[in-house]
Amino acid sequence: MAEPMRIRATMTGDVADVKVLMNHPMETGQRKDAKTGQLVPAHFIQEVTATVGGATVLSANLGSGVSKNPYLGFKVKGAKAGDKVVVNWSDNKGDKNTAETTIA
Amino acid sequence: MKKQIIGKLLMGMAGLGMALGAISVHASPEGDRQELAKYYTSKYPNIKMEDYVYGALAFDADSKSQYDAIMEFPPFESEVEKGRKMWDTPFKNGKTYSSCLPNGGNQIAGNYPMFDEAKGKVVTLQDAINDCRTANGEAAYKLNDMKTMGVLTSYMRTLSNGMIMNIKAETPKAVAAYEDGKKTFYGRKGQLNFACASCHVQNAGNRLRSELISPAIGHAVHWPVFRGGDNLVTLQQRYDGCFKQVRAVPPPQGGTTMNNLEYFHSSLSNGLPMKASVFRK
Amino acid sequence: MNALRRNVLKGAAGASTVAIAVAAGLLKPTQAMAAWNAPAFDAKNVGAAMKGLDVSSPADSKDIVIKAPDIAENGAVVPVEVTSKIAGTTSIAILAEKNGTPLVGNFTLSGGAQGFISTRIKMGQTSLVRAVVKAGGKSYTAAKEVKVTIGGCGG
Numbered sequence: 084m085a086e087p088m089r090i091r092a093t094m095t096g097d098v099a100d101v102k103v104l105m106n107h108p109m110e111t112g113q114r115k116d117a118k119t120g121q122l123v124p125a126h127f128i129q130e131v132t133a134t135v136g137g138a139t140v141l142s143a144n145l146g147s148g149v150s151k152n153p154y155l156g157f158k159v160k161g162a163k164a165g166d167k168v169v170v171n172w173s174d175n176k177g178d179k180n181t182a183e184t185t186i187a
Numbered sequence: 188m189k190k191q192i193i194g195k196l197l198m199g200m201a202g203l204g205m206a207l208g209a210i211s212v213h214a215s216p217e218g219d220r221q222e223l224a225k226y227y228t229s230k231y232p233n234i235k236m237e238d239y240v241y242g243a244l245a246f247d248a249d250s251k252s253q254y255d256a257i258m259e260f261p262p263f264e265s266e267v268e269k270g271r272k273m274w275d276t277p278f279k280n281g282k283t284y285s286s287c288l289p290n291g292g293n294q295i296a297g298n299y300p301m302f303d304e305a306k307g308k309v310v311t312l313q314d315a316i317n318d319c320r321t322a323n324g325e326a327a328y329k330l331n332d333m334k335t336m337g338v339l340t341s342y343m344r345t346l347s348n349g350m351i352m353n354i355k356a357e358t359p360k361a362v363a364a365y366e367d368g369k370k371t372f373y374g375r376k377g378q379l380n381f382a383c384a385s386c387h388v389q390n391a392g393n394r395l396r397s398e399l400i401s402p403a404i405g406h407a408v409h410w411p412v413f414r415g416g417d418n419l420v421t422l423q424q425r426y427d428g429c430f431k432q433v434r435a436v437p438p439p440q441g442g443t444t445m446n447n448l449e450y451f452h453s454s455l456s457n458g459l460p461m462k463a464s465v466f467r468k
Numbered sequence: 469m470n471a472l473r474r475n476v477l478k479g480a481a482g483a484s485t486v487a488i489a490v491a492a493g494l495l496k497p498t499q500a501m502a503a504w505n506a507p508a509f510d511a512k513n514v515g516a517a518m519k520g521l522d523v524s525s526p527a528d529s530k531d532i533v534i535k536a537p538d539i540a541e542n543g544a545v546v547p548v549e550v551t552s553k554i555a556g557t558t559s560i561a562i563l564a565e566k567n568g569t570p571l572v573g574n575f576t577l578s579g580g581a582q583g584f585i586s587t588r589i590k591m592g593q594t595s596l597v598r599a600v601v602k603a604g605g606k607s608y609t610a611a612k613e614v615k616v617t618i619g620g621c622g623g
Contacts, residue, residue, distance in 0.1 A: 086265060098582065104260045111590075113568065129504040138579035146509040148564055148572035148590050150545045151417060152262035156586030159579070175504075249538045256547035257588070397539075397617040415542040416588075468541035 088182040092135075092168045099135060099162035099186050103155045103170050111147040128153060128174045135159050135186070136166040162186055216356045216365055216454045220404070223388065223455060227402050231392055239405030240459050242467075246392050246399055250468075257466045262416040263341075267464055270342025273335075278323040284343070287319040296347030297408075297461050300354065300450040302361035309364050309446040313340065313421075330423065330441040337419045341411050344463030352408055352461060354454035368451025371444055372403075377435030383452075386429075407453040408460065412467040419464075422449060509571050514563055514598065517571040521561055523600055523607045529554060532610035536597050543591045543616040552583030554603040560585050565611075566595035591616045 086106035093100050105128060112125030125147060133141040140159050169183040224236065231246075238245040244254050261267075274292075277283050285291040289298075299312035310318075313336055317327040328336040356365035372383045384403070386395065391402035410422040420428075423440040426448060430437035438444035508520025518524065535549040550560050560583065561574040567590070575585045583601070591597075596611040 089260070089264065091260070102260050102586075104262065104264060106265050109590075111568075135579070140577065140579045140581040142576040142578070144505050144509065144574045146569060146571050146573060148567050148569065150262065150588040150590055152265070154260055154262065154586070154588045156260075156549070156584075157575075157577070158582040158584045160582055161580040250541055253537050253541045253547050256549075256586075257545060262545065262588070416545045 086180075088170060088172070088180055090168055090170055090182055090184040092184055092186040094162070094164050094186060097160060097163075099159040099166070099168075101133065101135070101157050101159060101168055101186075103131075103133070103182075105131075105153045105155075105172055105180070107151070107153060107172075107174065109147060109149055109151045109153060126174060126176055128172045131155065131170065131172045133157070133168065133170045135162045135168050216354070216362075217457070219369070220455050220457055224404060226388070227391065227404060236404075237459070239402060239456075240408050240462065242401035242405055243399040245405075246401075250399070254466055257416060261413070261464075261466060263413040263419075263464065263466075266338055266413070266419065267342050267345065270338040270340070273339045274342050278320070278325050280323050282323050284316065284319055287322060288315060292343060293346045294350045296344050296463070297350040297352040298354070300446060300453060302356060302358065302364055302450070304358060304360065307360060308443065309450045311423075311441075311446055311449060312344070313441070314446075316340070316343070331421065333419045333421075337411055337421060340421070341413075341419060341464040344410070344461070347461045348463065350461045352453065352456045352459050354450065354457055356450070356454065364447045365451050365454065367444075368447035368449070371448045372451055377430065377433035379433040381433040383429060383448075403452065404455050405459055407449070407456045409462050409465045411463070412465050414467050416466055420467075505574065508574065509569060511571060512569060514565050514570050517563060517569075518600065520571070521574060521600065523561075523602070526600055526607035526609040529601070529608035529610055532599050532601055532608060534597060534599050534610055534612040536612050536614050538613075539615045539617065540591060543593075545588050546591050546597075546614060546616075547586070547588050548597055549586040550584070550599040550601075552599075552601045552603070552608075554583060554601055554608055557583035557601055557603045559602045561600040562587065562589065563598040563600065564589055564591050564595055564614075565598055566593050567591065570598075 088106065089104045091102045107128050108126055109128065110123050110126040112122065114123050115121065116123050127147040127149070128145050131141070131143040131145060132139060141157050143155070145153065164186050166186045167183055168186060169181065171179065171181045173179045228236065234245050241251060241254065244251040274284055289295050296312055299315065300309045303310045313330050316336070316339065321327050328339070330336055356362050375382045375385070386400050387403040387406070390400050393400055407422060411419050414420050423445050426445060427437040427440060505520055508517050511517035511520050531553040533551045537546065540546045548562060550562060552560060557577060559574060559576045562572045562585070563570040564572055572589045573587060577583065591614060594613070594615045597614050598609060598611040601608045
């Protein structure tokens with residue numbers, strides 16, 4: 084489950100533009116496996132939190148309606164180049180992942 | 188003989204009009220490409236030639252903006268990353284792909300497919316990769332195995348991003364292979380009796396049911412693609428799909444017919460920049 | 469108390485239960501903030517999903533801009549961008565109204581985060597994509613239709 088998460092964070096004026104790509108199958112629980120015909124159990128990211136410079140900026144709940152390998156983009160005013168961006172997610176099976184970068 | 192074949196083809200393609208009729212007079216790969224470019228640009232004067240790399244997306248701003256949004260951070264990046272690891276992993280003998288491909292494998296994809304005079308046949312980039320593998324004691328990959336050849340080329344072709352497509356057919360044998368590919372492209376086939384050109388020349392820019400049809404110029408520069416951001420598909424797999432859609436039996440991938448088709452079809456994109464790997468619907 | 473705790477852990481608890489749990493000191497506020505809102509996400513229609521989000525009859529707002537395609541290239545990956553120009557926006561929820569479970573995501577913004585979220589969603593069929601924004605204790609909404617077709621040439 085240690086598939087890497089990717090974060091890009093750049094400044095546009097005084098607003099940080101943060102883009103995150105998580106690696107996750109985001110199974111809805113409704114899809115049948117093409118080979119076995121069995122339903123593939125639901126497996127999706129439920130919670131995502133992001134901090135910039137230590138302050139929480141985003142706390143998200145996701146459903147299985149988010150596309151495979153979820154993408155999230157958000158904008159943070161008052162951040163500055165060099166601030167640390169940390170993103171955490173956890174899924175419905177209790178798997179977790181974290182990644183960080185600094186704003187370019 | 189050549190004139191006869193082309194004459195027959197044109198008879199089968201009454202709708203194509205004068206622009207392409209001119210080809211039969213001085214058939215040459217560059218002449219063919221220019222005639223086709225003229226046909227498209229006179230039909231669609233507002234679409235710039237450089238935008239043909241986007242295929243049907245060039246005809247529809249709504250589609251193109253989705254492409255742009257997805258390509259900003261493509262969901263398939265980790266697959267391409269797997270391809271990078273495969274590319275960087277040495278063979279058992281210690282050699283690597285870059286040690287046996289021209290120019291270390293950089294900026295070469297636009298030269299393929301090429302006609303190999305020694306072998307007397309068209310060689311695709313996938314063939315060159317397999318030649319590299321077998322020369323180093325490794326088993327060849329299956330051309331349509333997406334977990335190996337597909338993922339590897341999804342990265343390998345990024346090494347040629349920005350290269351200008353530059354397919355050459357200069358010798359008599361090469362031109363014969365090119366003409367064979369052209370015959371497949373313009374020849375009607377299948378229960379629907381469609382040629383590749385029926386859709387991608389005569390009806391490029393029109394809708395087939397809900398689908399906007401892409402022009403043949405620009406088709407070959409961006410493969411493999413990740414359809415739906417997830418499902419990796421090579422150019423010859425796409426041909427296979429086209430054959431099936433017109434209810435024809437597809438020739439085998441990697442065989443002479445497919446390779447010659449890819450050779451001809453790729454040359455239509457000469458002058459356009461390569462870009463891998465991209466999103467398509 | 470044990471039953472309550474179990475409910476919270478199962479994720480079956482509604483927002484009010486979580487609030488009680490916070491009050492009772494069972495959950496630290498930081499944990500509670502991210503707790504997954506099962507009733508809203510399991511809801512099979514927009515009304516129930518909104519109820520789960522503690523939203524009732526949100527006001528239509530032209531200050532919410534939804535950037536989504538007119539016709540989706542592929543229903544598995546539909547880019548959706550929501551911008552809320554409403555001052556003091558604290559959360560943005562995105563719903564695909566005709567999905568089996570319409571609520572796709574609920575994004576709580578804080579600490580300088582702008583009223584903006586960009587993501588990609590799955591859509592099973594042509595439907596309204598709805599954004600619900602909370603700001604200053606009130607809720608607002610806007611919607612845009614996205615057509616979903618089957619198939620695709622992919623050339």
